[in-house]
Amino acid sequence: MTFILSPEMVDDILFSMENQTEILFFDALEGICVDKDAIDDETVIGGRRYYDLPEWSSAQGFHVMEQFTAQVHNPLLREALLNALGQRKGVFRRYKEVLKTMPSVEREWYRFKEQQMKAAVYEWYNELRAIWGLEKSSFEEETDTRLLQEDFTFQVQKREALDAELLRDFIRKTDSPVNDDNTFISFDEKAALAVGRLFGQTLFFDADVCAAAGREYGTLQDNAAYITAYNESGLCGLCAVVVFPFNECLGIPFLRVLPEYRGLGLGKGLLQRACVYSKPLAAALIFADFCTPPYIIALLERERFERRGLLYVKDLSEE
Numbered sequence: 142m143t144f145i146l147s148p149e150m151v152d153d154i155l156f157s158m159e160n161q162t163e164i165l166f167f168d169a170l171e172g173i174c175v176d177k178d179a180i181d182d183e184t185v186i187g188g189r190r191y192y193d194l195p196e197w198s199s200a201q202g203f204h205v206m207e208q209f210t211a212q213v214h215n216p217l218l219r220e221a222l223l224n225a226l227g228q229r230k231g232v233f234r235r236y237k238e239v240l241k242t243m244p245s246v247e248r249e250w251y252r253f254k255e256q257q258m259k260a261a262v263y264e265w266y267n268e269l270r271a272i273w274g275l276e277k278s279s280f281e282e283e284t285d286t287r288l289l290q291e292d293f294t295f296q297v298q299k300r301e302a303l304d305a306e307l308l309r310d311f312i313r314k315t316d317s318p319v320n321d322d323n324t325f326i327s328f329d330e331k332a333a334l335a336v337g338r339l340f341g342q343t344l345f346f347d348a349d350v351c352a353a354a355g356r357e358y359g360t361l362q363d364n365a366a367y368i369t370a371y372n373e374s375g376l377c378g379l380c381a382v383v384v385f386p387f388n389e390c391l392g393i394p395f396l397r398v399l400p401e402y403r404g405l406g407l408g409k410g411l412l413q414r415a416c417v418y419s420k421p422l423a424a425a426l427i428f429a430d431f432c433t434p435p436y437i438i439a440l441l442e443r444e445r446f447e448r449r450g451l452l453y454v455k456d457l458s459e460e
Contacts, residue, residue, distance in 0.1 A: 142169040142190050143273050146266045155258050158197040166191040195265035197258065199233075205257045206236055209250055212401070218243055245373070248292065293370045293377060293407065295414055300365045300383075311376055315397035364391065364422050368414045370398075370407050377402045380411040382419060382426075389424040396430055396437060408440055416444070420457045428453040 144150075150172050157165045157174040164177040170190050180191060206226060213219040218239070225235035240247040267277040370378035378398040385392040393415060398407045419426045428441055429452050438453075446453035 143269075143275070144169045144172065146262075146278070147172070151259060151262055154194060154262050155255065158194055158258060158261075161199075165194055167194055192269065195261045197261060201261075202254075203232065205254055206233075208257070209253045212253075213246065215243070215246070218246060245292065293372050293410075295410060296369045296371070297414070297418055298367045298369055300367065303367055303369075307376065308379075311379060311399075312395075312397070314399055366418060368411050368418060370411060372402075378407040378411050380415045382415050385427050390427055391419045391423040391425075392427040392429050394429055396428070396433065408437060409444075412440060412444055416455065416457070424456070424458050426455045426457055428455075 150167075153174050154167060157167075165174045166177060166180065167173075168175045168191055174194065175191070203226070206222075210219060210222040210226065213222060221239045221242075222236060225239050226232060228235055240250050263278075270277060365381075365383045368380040368382065369376060376399075379395065380393060381395040383392050383394060384390075393412075396408065396411060396415075398411070416426060426446075428446055430437070431451065441453045442448075444455070446455045
């Protein structure tokens with residue numbers, strides 16, 4: 142029996158995975174997790190109405206804590222977390238107690254843990270889809286909107302408001318691996334300038350060329366803006382919105398999130414805010430970041446951008 146995995150199902154499965162006292166199965170017919178003792182006819186397990194849950198042991202939980210600790214930037218906090226992991230007893234309790242001393246990192250921990258558990262659920266579900274003869278599904282990590290608003294500040298800033306060197310540094314930090322190998326998608330400034338001239342501007346860096354292109358195409362960059370996301374550490378994500386050299390169109394030449402903040406919904410938040418910003422100004426929004434990481438492409442499709450050649454276009458008049 143096949144089923145479509147919904148967010149509600151994922152939440153129920155995540156909760157059940159941490160239940161160490163009961164033996165639970167996923168009921169594909171009802172879409173919920175049930176206790177083994179509540180199943181009257183055990184033969185239906187073989188009929189595949191009921192499925193084993195994704196494996197999630199205490200050893201896996203410990204490994205996730207090790208992974209998260211390795212990413213903690215604060216040396217004192219990282220040392221305290223390592224000490225907690227080194228205890229013979231009460232490791233999980235001690236680890237949580239240390240995290241409580243820094244609420245912002247504690248929130249990151251719970252998000253990180255949920256992401257790792259969701260990854261196990263998605264892998265489990267795709268294994269089932271393979272058994273059913275179906276293609277794998279791709280999943281985007283979602284985040285709680287309240288937490289995102291609490292931890293990050295979104296702003297709409299004019300093109301002149303951000304320092305060019307800050308932007309260059311941000312671009313260097315957002316080079317992204319294509320898959321799991323050593324191949325990288327790197328931002329090429331010369332390519333950026335070429336694309337910028339096509340659009341009637343040069344992304345971020347050359348005001349003179351931007352002005353000249355504006356005169357040539359008859360486009361003014363008065364509505365050009367950056368949709369930015371900041372936290373206490375600084376700039377975390379950026380989506381550039383510029384005037385495309387066609388009537389009633391705006392373009393996105395650049396949408397990136399720093400690697401350490403991916404999986405938190407920042408890319409989605411930036412893109413959605415870019416759409417809201419563009420709607421009263423243009424009939425269409427064109428995404429033209431040719432160096433974009435693959436996960437952004439999946440996001441575009443979910444946000445109803447249609448692929449047209451090398452570009453992705455969203456009809457804002459239908460919103």
